[in-house]
Amino acid sequence: MGNCEGRTDFEWVYTDQPHTQRRKEMLAKYPAIKALMRPDPRLKWTVLGLVLAQLLACWLVRGLEWRWLLFWAYAFGGCVNHSLTLAIHDISHNAAFGTGRAAHNRWLAVFANLPVGVPYAASFKKYHVDHHRYLGGDGLDVDVPTRFEGWLFCTPARKLLWLALQPFFYSLRPLCVHPKAVTRMEVMNALVQLAADAALFALWGLKPVAYLLASSLLGLGLHPISGHFVAEHYMFLRGHETYSYYGPLNWITFNVGYHMEHHDFPSIPGCNLPLVRKIAPEYYDHLPQHHSWVKVLWDFVLEDSLGPYARVKRTYKLAEERLRRLCFPGPVVPLARPQTEPPWLDPASLGPAGLLPGHPRPRPIGPPPQGTAAAPHLVLGRHSCGSRVGVHVAPRPLMGHRPCLQPGGLLQERPGAGVRERAGARGVDSKRLLARGHRHRGAWTDFNHHDAGGRHLGENSETTYGSV
Known part of the structure; x- marks a missing residue:
């Protein structure tokens, strides 16, 4: 597998995340940005279309051979399911119905979760709040890999394996880094998901269920769209911990590539993030940015300076x-x-040796x-x-x-x-x-x-x- 080279620890910093101060400056200079903090009326209909597309695909793959089922799970289902997970990301910021109807957002996220095959939406929201509030926080931000990941996946072959297993690490890492109590919404999410999987299996058999699970595993693993996992916060250039991507894949990922803008204004839905850059270009045009998520994955695997350790970490003493x-x-x-x-020791409680x-x-x-x-x-x-x-x-x-x-x-x-x-x-x-x-x-x-x-x-x- 090769010898480990490159980084042996995270990049520890002792400053606050840059997004907080930039948000204050931009709102003071451009009050019009506040008008972009409104729900996206098209988001729920987009989610509905993606869920129905996967339902149709489940019906079509009933009689496919397994090799063709896996091919379409990677080429089509992986794109749709990855897009749905990013829709859940937007919904977790109440982008569909606004903060005034939080329950509507939660249940829309559960609905968007159905083609993913495993319960995901409720748990994601619970931890994603900490990712914004404590960006890079030691023991708080579960988006940052663990030391075990940094130590083990440090060669090109191992990093390639790590990228392929991203769905497992993202789902198991919170249980190790920052476990939280199970919420009622997570239980409801799991029950709805299990009922949907059981109904699909009862109607059309095993292959549709396998197609959905393979779509999630392959689409969130070693897939071109998965380049955004690495592109967003891995330190390609020292001193910069968040990067944006303005390429065409934003069209099918709810503009998640506008990640610098998203962390500056988490309450602005993805459809309005390009307007933030248009209103205040001087805050973003000079910052380093990615031009290809495929190249991001390529560089991540082959560059010794990149790996799970290439993340900025901080402690949140405040x-x-x-x-x-x-x-x-x-x-x-x-x-x-x-x-x-001390003279106030109780002698009756001491053992034979006085201890x-x-x-x-x-x-x-x-x-x-x-x-x-x-x-x-x-x-x-x-x-x-x-x-x-x-x-x-x-x-x-x-x-x-x-x-x-x-x-x-x-x-x-x-x-x-x-x-x-x-x-x-x-x-x-x-x-x-x-x-x-x-x-x-x-x-x-x-x-x-x-x-x-x-x-x-x-x-x-x-x-x-x-x-x-």
Whole structure:
């Protein structure tokens, strides 16, 4: 398969995404752009036509040989299904009926999902919001490949395989990077999709269902239209993380090639994005752009500097701080590191060696010292055995929270350190724990595995301390 060359890590930056500031400047200079933020009245009819086209194709492929079925799945069905996924992308921005009729948009997306063969629309919307809000965000933007992908798919042959398997990586990556709770709309999406697949199988047999699934797999994999996956945000030129394409394939992809314009104004439907560039050409004409999605794929495979690692990544400390302030409006009270063992240790709980079971040092379990239990606070750090990240949240007087000793002393929040702490050999990121919203029955969970009385509950246990 060859030896890996080129990049060994992502391009880490410490600036905010450029689209936010450019949007403010353009709206101040060209207020007429706001008039483009309106629904696309033709989108629903286009979706209807594409779905009916695939339904007709399903009827036609009933008697085809398998090799011809796969040929038409790639040549025709792949284009239609890829176009439908991009229609779902536009619908996820409420481009069909506007923000005032969100339910209409959601159900139109479910309808557009039918020829894809697998439930996709509801989950896509849930994660695509984060892609715009936290572009390139570590642990937040699931459009960015994982480190495993960057490490493994680093030679031309492997990158070619990675492009062919894009549908699998795009569907499985969110479960690894930023898993979220299943929503009611996702369940409805899955039920509708399974019912449609079952009805198609009952009416016309296996080949129409296989045609639709092959259309999605081939059309979203190594296909000319799939060049937009790479063209949009992979760093072909250092310092630029979003690129536009103004070629003819925009006609069948809802102008997804106007990607710089789309990230500047996500609420503008694809049909109006060319007008943004026409109104404000000085903001776009000088930026690097792609002229061929096929060439994008070619360069991506053969260039050593390109690969899954060729993405800009950043940490969103402001988002983390907003989350902390939302959950814990009170001031953060740091815990001072004791010079000696605290006098408020309960001797009855100690083992034969004077230690709590599983702990290298005694853990304070009695009442906390005066002056440290006055306000809600957040304590982040490593489990005293070094195995997990401890996330302790809540006012201690209400929840009986006790601080935990680790080999270096009491867990404490360093002033100005934010909420991001790397800890343990497993590299668990406490910021991701917060971003994923680990809750249990409406209450925050203590991942440090101790109950309110200070007893060690084991590594796989969780304790609910109460509502926040």
